[in-house]
Structures are given as C-alpha cells and as structure tokens.
Amino acid sequence: MDWAARAYDALAEAFGYLGRPPYTLMIRALDIPSFETGTARLNGGGALITVGNVFSSGYGVDELHSLLVHEMSHQWTGQLTSGVEPWFAEGFNVFAESTVPCRAAIMPWTACAARINAQLGDFYRSEGRLWSLKQISEAGFAHESVRRVPYARGMLYFASIDAQLRLRSAGRRGLLDAMRPLFAARQAGARFEQRDWEAFVARELGAEAVNTFRAVVIDGSQNVSMPDDLFGPQLRRVAYRWVTPEGEVDGYRWEAVH
Numbered sequence: 001m002d003w004a005a006r007a008y009d010a011l012a013e014a015f016g017y018l019g020r021p022p023y024t025l026m027i028r029a030l031d032i033p034s035f036e037t038g039t040a041r042l043n044g045g046g047a048l049i050t051v052g053n054v055f056s057s058g059y060g061v062d063e064l065h066s067l068l069v070h071e072m073s074h075q076w077t078g079q080l081t082s083g084v085e086p087w088f089a090e091g092f093n094v095f096a097e098s099t100v101p102c103r104a105a106i107m108p109w110t111a112c113a114a115r116i117n118a119q120l121g122d123f124y125r126s127e128g129r130l131w132s133l134k135q136i137s138e139a140g141f142a143h144e145s146v147r148r149v150p151y152a153r154g155m156l157y158f159a160s161i162d163a164q165l166r167l168r169s170a171g172r173r174g175l176l177d178a179m180r181p182l183f184a185a186r187q188a189g190a191r192f193e194q195r196d197w198e199a200f201v202a203r204e205l206g207a208e209a210v211n212t213f214r215a216v217v218i219d220g221s222q223n224v225s226m227p228d229d230l231f232g233p234q235l236r237r238v239a240y241r242w243v244t245p246e247g248e249v250d251g252y253r254w255e256a257v258h
Helices: 002-015 061-077 091-097 109-125 133-139 149-168 175-187 194-205 208-218
Strands: 024-029 037-040 046-051 235-244 247-256
Touching: 002 061, 002 091, 002 175, 037 061, 046 061, 061 091, 061 109, 091 149, 109 149, 109 235, 109 247, 133 149, 149 175, 149 194, 149 208, 175 194, 194 208
Parallel strands: 024 046
Antiparallel strands: 037 046, 235 247
C-alpha cells in the first residue's frame, strides 16, 4: 500500500488537475486463479483489484504495480462525456500507465518497456489491428484479441502526440501538460467529446493531425507512426518479428536504455 500511495502521488502530479482527493484501494483475494485485473472509473474515488492463488507465468511485482497504476489512472483519464469509448478511456489510460510511473522513478524503465511490449504483442497478434472502431465494437467481448486493439492502438497514438509536443517544446511540455485545461474543464462540467479532441490536436499540431487521428484511431486504415523516440530517450526501438496466427509480422519492440 505504501507503493500504491507513491503511485497515486505520481499520477496526481503528472495529470495535475484533480489534486489528491481521498482514494480507496481495495484488493480482494479469492481462492481461484487470479483475474489479474481490476475496476475503476472517472473520479470514482477508488479501485477494486481481484487476485487469486495462481498467477500467470511471468507475472510478478512489476506487473502487479502496472495493474495498480492502470486502475488508479482511470481516476484522471476518465472518459468522453457521452460514454466510454475505448480509444480514449483505455488507450489514453494505457499510455499514462506505460509512461508516468517510470518518468516519476517509482518503476524501472525495464518495467515500462515490458508493459509497452505486452500491448504491442496484443496489437500485432490481433486480426483486428487495422479494423475500424465500428468493426471492433461489433466483434464484441467474445473476441478478446480484437477487443484489446484500442488499448494498444490508443497507447501508440497518444505516445506519438506526446512525442510531437515534447519535440516542439524542447521537452518542456508533453501531452498531459497540454491536456490539463481540457481535463479541468471536463471536471467543472464542460462536455468532452471526440470533436473536442480533434479541435485540440488541430490547435496543437495542425489540421492534418485530425486526418491522422481518424485514419489511425477511428478507421484503422493507417498504422500509427513508431519513431525511435516514441517513448522518449529512456527507451529505444528495436526491430522485431512477431509471431501471429497468420504468420510472422515485421514490427518493433522497445528496450530500456541502460
């Protein structure tokens, strides 16, 4: 719980718009294999993590810490006013989960690289990696590999916006900094929808950024750009051949720079 409190402080500092309201973290242990998941919501004041007596192979402390960060980060990421859209509610959240704790030095960069690579594995192995959000939604929860595409695709997309903003500001201003006024306005009762995100990227990066967003995130007709500095100087991109149900796919992984 001490580590979770440090993670909560790191998220509060990085998002910078809610302060540090009281938060209840509940961990439920059941005599079953671990679900390795949890539940939380925007400004909900808490999260529920369910664990069991058997974890997946390779599941350790860093993986549990990432899960805690993911669920707590929902407190700040939230959702669109009209409802939960996975490209934002989960994609933005996974981006925060995969960067904030390592930038705050409460997790090693090897852990963030592992989290990013786990998402990339889900992305490359899914037949839905270039499906539209409409197709993904129609596939439903029965197709887990398809359902998780917006998590990874969103993570990559928001990381690309973060990288562009940092480049333009010589590292002084990233995505969470730039989004702070929008998050604060939503907290105060303003609506926050897809059109508001599009207006934001148009202001920050130009009109063509809206077309890129729609092609990459909404339509799935274009792969997200993955430059070497996508996640900053602490991680480096390496070429990697992913084994998928359809055969091997050329792609990338990220490694910590030691």
